[in-house]
Amino acid sequence: MKLDRLRQSFKELGAFTDKGEGINRLAYTETERRARQHMIRQFEQIGMTVRTDYAGNVIARRDGKQDELPVVATGSHIDSVYAAGEFDGTAGVLAALEVMRSLQEEGIETRHPIEVIIFACEESARFGASTLGSKAMSGRLDPAYTRSLTDKNGVTLMQAFEDNGLNLEEVHLAMRFQDEFKAFVELHIEQGPVLEKQGTAVGVVSAIAAPARYHVHVGGTADHSGTTPMDYRHDALLGGAEIALAVEQAALAELEYGTVGTVGVFSIQPGAMNVVPSAAELDVDIRGTDTESRQRVVTALEQAVSRIAEARGLDIWMDEISSEEPVQMDEDLVEELKAVCEERGITWLEMASGAGHDTMNMARFCPACMIFVPSKDGLSHNPAEYTSMEQLLTGAEVLRDLLLKQAVVC
Ligand SMILES: [Zn+2]
Numbered sequence: 458m459k460l461d462r463l464r465q466s467f468k469e470l471g472a473f474t475d476k477g478e479g480i481n482r483l484a485y486t487e488t489e490r491r492a493r494q495h496m497i498r499q500f501e502q503i504g505m506t507v508r509t510d511y512a513g514n515v516i517a518r519r520d521g522k523q524d525e526l527p528v529v530a531t532g533s534h535i536d537s538v539y540a541a542g543e544f545d546g547t548a549g550v551l552a553a554l555e556v557m558r559s560l561q562e563e564g565i566e567t568r569h570p571i572e573v574i575i576f577a578c579e580e581s582a583r584f585g586a587s588t589l590g591s592k593a594m595s596g597r598l599d600p601a602y603t604r605s606l607t608d609k610n611g612v613t614l615m616q617a618f619e620d621n622g623l624n625l626e627e628v629h630l631a632m633r634f635q636d637e638f639k640a641f642v643e644l645h646i647e648q649g650p651v652l653e654k655q656g657t658a659v660g661v662v663s664a665i666a667a668p669a670r671y672h673v674h675v676g677g678t679a680d681h682s683g684t685t686p687m688d689y690r691h692d693a694l695l696g697g698a699e700i701a702l703a704v705e706q707a708a709l710a711e712l713e714y715g716t717v718g719t720v721g722v723f724s725i726q727p728g729a730m731n732v733v734p735s736a737a738e739l740d741v742d743i744r745g746t747d748t749e750s751r752q753r754v755v756t757a758l759e760q761a762v763s764r765i766a767e768a769r770g771l772d773i774w775m776d777e778i779s780s781e782e783p784v785q786m787d788e789d790l791v792e793e794l795k796a797v798c799e800e801r802g803i804t805w806l807e808m809a810s811g812a813g814h815d816t817m818n819m820a821r822f823c824p825a826c827m828i829f830v831p832s833k834d835g836l837s838h839n840p841a842e843y844t845s846m847e848q849l850l851t852g853a854e855v856l857r858d859l860l861l862k863q864a865v866v867c
Contacts, residue, residue, distance in 0.1 A: 458559045458853055464846050466551045470495065470535065471543050479840030480543055484536040484578035484589070485513065485617035492535055496575055499554055503561040505573070512593035512631035513577035513623055519557060521570035522867050527639040529567075529864040531556075531856060532574030534590070534815060538582040542842020544849075548830065549644040550575055552853040556860060567864035569639055576815045583608045584617075591815035593631040595822045603628065638823035640790060640863045643816045644856045645827060646844050647808075650835030657806045658851050660829030661794045664746035665810040665817050666715070667781035669755055671741045673700060673762065676772035679727060679735035690733050694725045696771040697737030700761055704741055707757030715809055716745030718754050741775075746783040746809040784817045787824035790859070794826055797858040803851055828855050 473492035475481040482489045493515050497507045500517035507517045518528070533549025553573040560571075577590030584606040592598040603625060606614040618625040647653075652660050677693030701720040708718030722740035741758065745751035759775070766773040791807070798805040810827060819825045830852035833843040 458555050458850060458857070460846050460850055462558065463551065463555045463850060463853070466499075466554060467543060467547065467846075470547055470551065478540045480537045480541040481539055482535065482537045482541070483539070483583040484580060485583070485614075485621055487620070489536050490621055493575060496535065496550065496554075500557070500573065503558055505557065510594070510631040511623065511627045511629075512590045512598075513618070513621055514590040514594060514631060515575040517557075517573045519560070519567075519571045521567050521864065523568045524570055526569045527637055528572045529569050529639050529860055530572040530574055530641045530819075531643065531860060532572070532576060532641075532815070533643050533645055534576045534579035536578055536580050536583075538580050538838050540840055542837060542839055544646045544832075544842050544844050545648065545837055546579060546645070548646050548844060548849060548852070552644045552849055552856055555850075555853050556857040559857065565861070566867055567861065568867050569864040571860055571864050579815055584614050587813060588815050588818055590631075591818035593628050594633055595818040596629075596632040597818055597821065598628060600629065635822045638819075640787070641816065641819040641823050641825040642790065642856065642859055643814060643819075643825075643827045644852050645814060645829060646837060646842070647829040647832045648812050648835070648837035649832065651808060652806065652829060652831035653833060653835065655806060657804045658831070658848065659798055659803055659805045659855055660808045661791055661798070661805050662810050662816075662827035662829055663786050663791055663807050665784045665786070665814060665820075665827070666744040666746045667783045667813070667817070668742050668744045669751060669780040670743075670778035671755075671758065671775045672778055673697070673739040673741060673773065673775045675700070675737040675739070677735050677737075677769075678733065680733040682731045682733055685733060691770045692733050693737040693771060694734040696765050696769050696773060697723060697725070697739050699765045699769075700739060700758070700773075703761035703765075704743070704754070704758055707754040707761075708743070710757075711745065711750045711754055714745055714747040714750035715811075716743070716747065716750045716754055717811065718743045718758075740778070744811060746785075748783060751783070784820045786816075786820065786826045790824055790826035793862060794828065794855065794859055797855050797862070801854060801858070803855060826859075828852050828859075
């Protein structure tokens with residue numbers, strides 16, 4: 458594999474961006490469509506057969522000697538958030554392209570076919586819904602839900618599909634079947650600081666954390682800030698603040714399990730300097746890969762809610778926004794990844810992914826795993842996102858070895 462060629466691939470794909478700071482290549486936009494066309498040409502140039510499915514996923518296939526055997530697949534995404542960096546998603550796609558180019562050059566043949574998949578709409582930035590392409594492929598897309606999606610300019614997902622020559626009514630046809638796949642592996646930047654801090658080359662992902670999300674409404678009483686004595690108040694902000702601290706405390710107690718809790722939204726009513734707050738709205742995100750640990754934090758939140766409501770005379774209720782199950786990676790593939798790293802003398806660390814990825818959906822219907830490469834300062838969804846070409850190439854070597862082991866060189 459070639460470092461300069463990999464660098465050139467990033468340069469070429471990076472040119473497909475809308476105006477603004479960093480990369481702006483939002484899902485199903487004209488710019489992203491042109492980027493996909495560019496990628497299709499790259500795969501076709503090395504003799505791969507490329508098709509776009511009913512969800513807009515690009516599937517580049519390299520035939521196997523026994524082409525009827527299940528596919529060994531890899532892939533990631535090239536859509537981005539607003540003001541994104543250059544590596545989120547693209548790292549996995551361009552590393553896979555470099556692997557495929559090297560196989561082509563070296564005339565390596567495999568028994569199983571290999572596919573590189575560019576998943577459509579991984580980021581929720583445009584339509585508020587993430588991993589649409591892999592959800593469609595794994596049969597997990599709710600049609601009624603997709604019909605309700607709109608971007609901030611009022612463009613419906615239905616319209617965006619049409620702009621791409623797709624029909625949202627046919628998106629279910631993107632679904633594939635378990636027995637079509639032997640394995641799926643995604644290379645991705647870590648988007649966190651651990652690998653860089655530890656000086657480790659590769660993260661072997663053992664599980665992907667999933668969030669349990671809650672909306673908490675705190676109802677108090679609006680009172681005059683000058684005339685209401687302190688012991689007569691039902692201050693909604695203070696109740697909400699105690700809840701936020703309770704989330705932190707409960708998650709800190711689960712540090713060894715890697716469970717995290719965040720109050721990312723906190724607003725108060727009426728929001729006037731001379732009025733005791735009458736209402737507070739909090740959105741709570743609790744994530745982990747250990748379901749029981751995550752549940753303990755949720756339980757602590759529920760207990761805090763009733764304790765604080767009682768103590769402060771507030772009316773507090775919480776609604777579950779969503780609760781997804783954490784996803785475990787395939788144990789055999791995880792072991793194989795470690796073995797590949799050992800063979801090459803590449804340092805590795807078994808770790809969980811705190812962020813969601815297309816692999817979550819693929820893992821629900823075929824054995825799947827992920828390879829992480831370091832992110833400078835842990836930055837992601839940021840123009841300063843950075844992984845060196847050397848670090849990427851090391852990840853690509855691990856990816857290549859795993860693909861070849863799974864697809865069986867002949
Ligand atoms: Zn990503």
